[in-house]
Amino acid sequence: xxxxxxxxxxxxxxxxxxxxxxxxxxxxxxxxxxxxxxxxxxxxxxxxxxxxxxxxxxxxxxxxxxxxxxxxxxxxxxxxxxxxxxxxxxxxxxxxxxxxxxxxxxxxxxxxxxxxxxxxxxxxxxxxxxxxxxxxxxxxxxxxxxxxxxxxxxxxxxxxxxxxxxxxxxxxxxxxxxxxxxxxxxxxxxxxxxxxxxxxxxxxxxxxxxxxxxxxxxxxxxxxxxxxxxxxx
Amino acid sequence: xxxxxxxxxxxxxxxxxxxxxxxxxxxxxxxxxxxxxxxxxxxxxxxxxxxxxxxxxxxxxxxxxxxxxxxxxxxxxxxxxxxxxxxxxxxxxxxxxxxxxxxxxxxxxxxxxxxxxxxxxxxxxxxxxxxxxxxxxxxxxxxxxxxxxxxxxxxxxxxxxxxxxxxxxxxxxxxxxxxxxxxxxxxxxxxxxxxxxxxxxxxxxxxxxxxxxxxxxxxxxxxxxxxxxxxxx
Numbered sequence: 001x002x003x004x005x006x007x008x009x010x011x012x013x014x015x016x017x018x019x020x021x022x023x024x025x026x027x028x029x030x031x032x033x034x035x036x037x038x039x040x041x042x043x044x045x046x047x048x049x050x051x052x053x054x055x056x057x058x059x060x061x062x063x064x065x066x067x068x069x070x071x072x073x074x075x076x077x078x079x080x081x082x083x084x085x086x087x088x089x090x091x092x093x094x095x096x097x098x099x100x101x102x103x104x105x106x107x108x109x110x111x112x113x114x115x116x117x118x119x120x121x122x123x124x125x126x127x128x129x130x131x132x133x134x135x136x137x138x139x140x141x142x143x144x145x146x147x148x149x150x151x152x153x154x155x156x157x158x159x160x161x162x163x164x165x166x167x168x169x170x171x172x173x174x175x176x177x178x179x180x181x182x183x184x185x186x187x188x189x190x191x192x193x194x195x196x197x198x199x200x201x202x203x204x205x206x207x208x209x210x211x212x213x214x215x216x217x218x219x220x221x222x223x224x225x226x227x228x229x230x231x232x233x
Numbered sequence: 234x235x236x237x238x239x240x241x242x243x244x245x246x247x248x249x250x251x252x253x254x255x256x257x258x259x260x261x262x263x264x265x266x267x268x269x270x271x272x273x274x275x276x277x278x279x280x281x282x283x284x285x286x287x288x289x290x291x292x293x294x295x296x297x298x299x300x301x302x303x304x305x306x307x308x309x310x311x312x313x314x315x316x317x318x319x320x321x322x323x324x325x326x327x328x329x330x331x332x333x334x335x336x337x338x339x340x341x342x343x344x345x346x347x348x349x350x351x352x353x354x355x356x357x358x359x360x361x362x363x364x365x366x367x368x369x370x371x372x373x374x375x376x377x378x379x380x381x382x383x384x385x386x387x388x389x390x391x392x393x394x395x396x397x398x399x400x401x402x403x404x405x406x407x408x409x410x411x412x413x414x415x416x417x418x419x420x421x422x423x424x425x426x427x428x429x430x431x432x433x434x435x436x437x438x439x440x441x442x443x444x445x446x447x448x449x450x451x452x453x454x455x456x457x458x459x460x461x462x463x464x465x466x
Contacts, residue, residue: 011295043435046340049243062244062314063423070375101347103404104337107279111340131392146298150463157362157458164404167397171336190296225390230383 001032001211004091008039008098008109015189015197016144019204020097023142026208035087039108046111047081051076069120077118084116093138093211094178099189100145103164113172122176126229131222132177139178140214141168142204144189161185162217174219182216234265234444237324241272241342248422248430249377252437253330256375268320270343270400277375278313279344310351317349326371327411328445332422333378336397346405355409359462364455367409372411373447374401375437377422394418395450407452412449428431429441 005024009016024034037044050056053067054076071077077085088094098109105113117123122133152161162169165183173180184207186200207214225230238257242249257267270277282402283289286300287309304310310318321327331342338346350356355366385394395402398416406413417440419433440447 010280010297013294040280040282046344047243047273048334048339048341049273059371064243065423101281102343102350102408103400104343106281106309107340107344107347108281110335110337110343111279114340115337148462150461155464157453157455157462157464158404159399163396164400166392166399167336171391171397175335190298220390222390228383229381229390231388231390 001092002035002090003027003032003093003095004035004037004087005095005097006037006039006109006112006113008096008106010040010106011204012041014099014144015186015200016099018197019142019144019184019186020095022204023095023097023208024199026205027211031211035091037084037087037112039112044108044112046108046114047070048111048114052115054078062092064069065119068118069124072118072120078115081115081118084112085121088116088134091137091197093140095140095142097142097233098144100143105168117172117176126222128175128177129219129222130177132175135177137178138181140161140181140211141165141172141183143183145191146168149187168220169217174206174217180217180219181211182217234325234327235268235322235323236260236265236326237268237270238328238330239270239272239342241329241339241345243273243339245274247377248419248433249330249332251416251430251434252375252377252419253328255434255437256273256328256330256441259438260444261404263442268324270317270320270345272345276332277341277345279341279347281344281347285314285348298352301351301358305351305353311348314348317345318351318354321349321367323355326373328375330371330375331377332409333376336391336403337390342368350405350409359455361408361410362452362455363410365408370411371414372406373414373444374398374406374416376416377419379421379423382418382420402450403452407450413450413452415450 007018007020028034048064050062053071055074057067057070096109098105127133147158151157154160158164169180184204224232237334238253240253261267281297283295286304288307290300290303331338360366380391384390387393391397402413417437457465
C-alpha cells in the first residue's frame with residue numbers, strides 16, 4: 001500500500017512522535033511505501049486565506065470553497081497545498097498522528113484539513129460520505145491524550161471519545177469518503193510509566209502489522225437520503 | 234457587561250463579518266463595553282509551539298501544558314497570548330464568530346483555543362466543567378455554514394449540529410467553565426437570497442438585544458463524579 005502519515009506535534013522527541021516512528025518502522029518492514037508530512041517540521045501554514053490561490057475567480061470577494069474549485073481545475077492552488085494534495089491522492093491509507101488538543105486536532109493539523117481537502121476533488125455538491133471524492137481510501141487516527149480511559153465512554157465524565165471526535169471522524173474523514181478505521185488511542189500519556197508507554201508501542205506494532213484487520217467505523221449512507229438529502233421515506 | 238468578540242473569517246466583507254458588526258452595533262447601543270479580536274486582521278498565529286514561552290521550565294523537552302502553567306505564573310508567556318488572555322479574563326461574555334469549516338472552527342480560531350486557554354488559569358487538575366477556571370463567564374457561538382438546516386437534527390444526514398460542535402461547546406467552552414449559550418446559526422449562507430440574509434441580521438439583532446434571555450446549554454456536573462472522576466454510585 002501507499003501510506004501517507006500526517007503528523008503534528010510541537011516536540012520532535014514526544015511519545016506521539018515515537019508512535020509515529022514505530023508505525024513507519026513496522027509498515028516499511030512490510031514493504032509499504034511511506035510518505036510523511038511532519039507539519040511542525042515543514043512549518044506548515046494552517047491559515048486558509050486568499051493567498052492560497054495564485055489566480056482568483058473573484059478578486060473582490062473571497063468565497064474559499066469556490067476559489068478552491070477553480071484553482072484545482074486550473075492548477076493555480078498554492079504550491080504547499082498542491083504538494084499535500086498530490087500526496088493525499090497518491091495514498092491508499094492516510095494516518096493522522098497527533099496529540100488531542102481541546103478534544104480535537106492541534107490547529108496546525110486543522111489547517112491541513114481546511115486547506116488540503118479541496119472542494120471539487122475531495123467533495124462537492126452531493127459528493128460526500130459514501131459518495132465522497134476520496135472513496136476507496138482508508139484513514140486512521142492515531143492520537144495521544146492526557147485524560148484517563150475511564151473518563152471516556154457512556155456515562156463517563158466526557159462521554160465517548162468517538163463522540164468528541166465526531167467532526168473529525170465523520171464530519172471530515174468520512175465526509176470526503178474515507179473508510180475510517182477505529183482510532184488508536186494512547187491514554188494519560190504525560191503521566192504514565194515507561195512500562196505503559198512500551199505497552200502502547202507494542203499495541204501500535206500489532207495494529208500496523210495487521211492493518212488489514214482493523215475494523216471500520218460505521219456511518220450513514222447517502223442512499224438512505226433522497227435528492228434533497230431528506231431521509232428516504 | 235464587558236464583551237469580547239473573537240472573530241475569524243478570511244473575507245472582511247463576508248456575511249459572517251456583517252453578523253459580527255450587527256452584534257457590535259446592538260451591544261454598543263445598550264452600553265456594553267466591547268473588545269474585538271479579529272484574528273485574520275491581527276494575523277494571529279495559531280500554532281502552539283516552544284516559541285510561546287519566553288523562558289522554559291524544561292528547555293530540552295516541550296510539554297506544552299506544563300510550560301503554560303509556569304509561564305502564566307511568571308508572566309513569561311508570549312505577548313500575543315498574554316494580550317488575548319487579558320481580554321478573556323476581562324470579559325463577562327465571549328462571542329465566537331466564524332464560518333464552520335469541517336464541522337468545526339477555522340484553524341486560526343482553533344489555535345486561539347490551543348494557545349490562549351492556558352492550563353493553570355482556565356483549567357488544571359480537577360478544575361474543569363462547572364469547576365473550570367472561567368466559571369461565571371458566558372460564551373456564545375455565532376456561526377455560518379453552507380449546509381441547509383434540514384441536513385442537521387435527529388435522523389438527518391449529518392445528525393444534530395450540536396453533536397458536531399460537541400468538542401467546541403462542551404470539550405472546550407464548558408470545559409473551562411463558561412456558561413454556554415445556545416448557538417446562533419445562519420444556514421446555507423453562500424446560497425441564500427438577500428431577504429434571507431436580512432432575516433438572519435434581524436434575528437441577530439433580536440438575540441443581542443435580549444442577550445440575557447438566551448438559554449444555556451446543559452452539561453454534566455463535576456459533583457456527579459467522585460474524586461477519581463468515576464460516576465458517583
